[in-house]
Amino acid sequence: MKRILLKLSGEALAGDRKMGFDEDTxxxxxxxxxxxxxxxxxxxxxxxxxxxxxGRTSGDMDRVKADQIGMLAxxxxxxxxADMFRQExxxxxxxTPFVCGNVTELFSKDKAVEYLENGDVVFFAxxxxxxxxxxxxxxxxMAVEVEVDAIYMAKAIDGVYTSDPKVDPNAKKxxxxxxxxxxxxxxxVIDLSSAVLAxxxxxxxxxxxxxxxxxxxxxxxxxxxxxxxxxxQADDK
Numbered sequence: 001m002k003r004i005l006l007k008l009s010g011e012a013l014a015g016d017r018k019m020g021f022d023e024d025t026x027x028x029x030x031x032x033x034x035x036x037x038x039x040x041x042x043x044x045x046x047x048x049x050x051x052x053x054x055g056r057t058s059g060d061m062d063r064v065k066a067d068q069i070g071m072l073a074x075x076x077x078x079x080x081x082a083d084m085f086r087q088e089x090x091x092x093x094x095x096t097p098f099v100c101g102n103v104t105e106l107f108s109k110d111k112a113v114e115y116l117e118n119g120d121v122v123f124f125a126x127x128x129x130x131x132x133x134x135x136x137x138x139x140x141x142m143a144v145e146v147e148v149d150a151i152y153m154a155k156a157i158d159g160v161y162t163s164d165p166k167v168d169p170n171a172k173k174x175x176x177x178x179x180x181x182x183x184x185x186x187x188x189v190i191d192l193s194s195a196v197l198a199x200x201x202x203x204x205x206x207x208x209x210x211x212x213x214x215x216x217x218x219x220x221x222x223x224x225x226x227x228x229x230x231x232x233q234a235d236d237k
Contacts, residue, residue: 003042003116004220005124005143006033007135007153010051010077012210019051025210026081029154030088032216033121037090041220042116045123046142047081048135049073067131074135075100078125091120097129112146122146136191144201151198151205152219153190158209159230160189176231179205189232202234 008029015022037043052073053066075096082092093115096104104125105111115122127138143151157165158173165171179199182189189195189207198205208219208229218225 002040003044003146003148004036005044005046005139005146005148005151006216007139007151008045008047008081008210009155010048010073012154012156013047013077013081014051021051021077021080023084026084027088029081029210029216030084030090032214033085034088034090035217036220037119037121039221042119043121044112044116044142044146044148045078045081045121046135046139047074047077047123047125049077052076064131067127067133071127071129074127075104075125078123079103082121082123085121091118092123093120094123094125096124096126098126100126109145116146134191134194136194137197140194140197140201140203143203144197148203151203152216153205153207154210154216154219155207156210158212158228159207160187160232174230176233178233178235179203180235182232189230198232199235204234205232206230207232 013021013026015025033043049070053070078094082094085092094104095107095112097107099106112122124138124142127133127135128141139151160174160177161171162174163171179195181187182195183199186192206219206227206229208215219227219229
């Protein structure tokens, strides 16, 4: 895998704080990504906004406005995390599908690919730029558009289980599955629209726990480490 997209959940970056940022967690992510880039891989990043805002649980608020706030939450997350990456010696760019003054760059596939090929880390913030789409959908959309080899989704839980492991002590981790299973069975692993997009474009995904030691390094180096999460395989054409 030479070009990858790393999806980070906002909640995972908040650590035990649950809201905002846990600086030690974000610095550790930056340290790991630096090693991944130094190994020769091209890395792009999408970050959710759940550590600041969850629009779908905002009560009676207009859905469009709630989703717009969520998009801005992802911009804040990317600007903060990109700066942490810079402190680790990485060159970064934050791109959005809408104009944010001089805070971000307007997305361009050609420019994003140029940055990646130069060894820079590109953050895709602001979701798709439209309401009613999750950051899961934005993740797959950007992955397909800039032609990554695979998506790596770092979550607060270390994979997909047969049931909720917090509730069911007998829950078992599913080590491998196909994207079509998520679509056909409407599993809540990722947003359904993102699963359909991934299935149509044969995009593999790797789900793993962010909080495990060197989890990003281990997940993206399968030649030297056994993958401990769940592999969501692209379906055979």
